[in-house]
Amino acid sequence: MNLLSQLNQQLFQWIGGGFAPNPSLLWMASHLAVGTSWVAAIVVAVAAWRRRADRRYILAACLMAAAAGMLTHAFAALLDQPRPFMVGLSPLWVPHGSRGSMPSTHASVMFTVALCFLYVPRLRPIGWVLAALALLTGWARVYVGIHFPLDIAGGLILGSVLAAVPVLIGKWLHHVRAARSSQPGTA
Template sequence: MSRRTRLSVPDRRLAILPAGARAGHDDHSGRARAPAREAEPSAPRRSGRENLEPMEALNRTLFLWLNAPAHPQAWLVALATVLAQWLIWAIPALLAIGWLRGDERTRKAMLAATASAWLGLLAGQLIGLAWPHPRPFMIGLGHTLLAHAADPSFPSDHLTLWWAVACALLLQAGQRRIGAALALSGLAIAWARVYLGVHFPFDMLGAAGVAASSAWLAQRAAPWYMGPAYRTADAVHCVLFGRLIARGWVRA
């Protein structure tokens, strides 16, 4: 066998080694270096909530279907912004007008709605602390057209407040039409907040459940709190609006 033939075998071996590892030497220093070891595949991580993954996938699919496109129409964004950010102020206005202009029965209905709203917001905060579900923009999903804090999304505070008042009024005789109107208009707010990218659809379903539960609890507990709450609120009302009551502008 010729000398050229004997050298051809190691030459082929060197050709398939990675750069910097040929002949067991470093390219720059010439010092011997052990061949690189292949990384062993790691076991897949387990989230501990595998049973929720199909629901989360559905939640994200619905979100992407309802969320604004990359180039939305300006009038639609403006409408969604009004619904999502400013319409919520109709709730305190409604409660205030109902109290100032209503009779004792109406005022007690407003107090029950207020109690339902506070219970719903408290329950929502506790749920958010126990299960801090991220908002869409926190995971880079969809398009976000409304600035919002990066806090837990489930359930929606806006819809919890809105529907807690609506459900409470639905349980009050004489206030059911207003409650139904609020409940239906809440659907528009739910769409707007998903469209603008700050909530998932399931955040709205969670808000509906929390709101209904809060209204039911406020109604059941009314015999214990309504009397003291009404007397206290009426005393404050007389102090704050005494002059307007004397002029007949505000109901006593």
């Protein structure tokens, strides 16, 4: 077993519920592992509905989240890392498939959207709510034996990269517009 796998298993044994979880934490984690992504989707939908000026940006964030979902499935198939319940570290406390676990799709998608919101000052308060939901979901999915902690970290890393895309495109477009408006004869 390599050093990364050892670290992942040690972290899982520290964070995960394993075979003797606290019943209250298991109940809470089971609900958070599935439900918080729906809460996050509602938060994003309400933000898009209430913040007309930011709708294009929010749509771009959602497109990046869709890209995150597709990329995580491709990476998971390529890396084919087993999940904690697949290697006997925990029973499967909530229903889930057995495809590769690295990176976490939930973490990638949720962190992508949260970080997109955090990049924009006027959306930052909503971004903090979405980031908290992503962290809770990540913890819960580890606790119930679906993911290793480094699967969640991988989702955060992928989400960070993808969340930068709309920001970089926006800065590039701003630069292009500024360059065009400063040219002679374009006023």
